Amino acid sequence: MIEIILFAFFVYLICKLPEWISNNRTSPPGYHKDWDKSNYDIVTKGKDFYHRQNLSGEYDIPNKK
DSSP: OHHHHHHHHHHHHHHHHHHHHHHTOOOOTTEEEOHHHHHHHHHHHOHHHHHHHHHTTTTEEEOOO
16 A cells, blocks of 8 residues: 555656746746746646746747847
């Protein structure tokens, strides 16, 4: 019984890890997040797509000078 609980716990951790990393990511200096594009992608393509794009820096846009 303990093995099943531990297995379920580790599967949960593996599934949630990309979301936790994505939620803690900040834009590099001189950039900010494109909230409109990210919200649109969440609505149309889902949160998994959003987390992958956010981790790769697809929503970082340069600050206006």
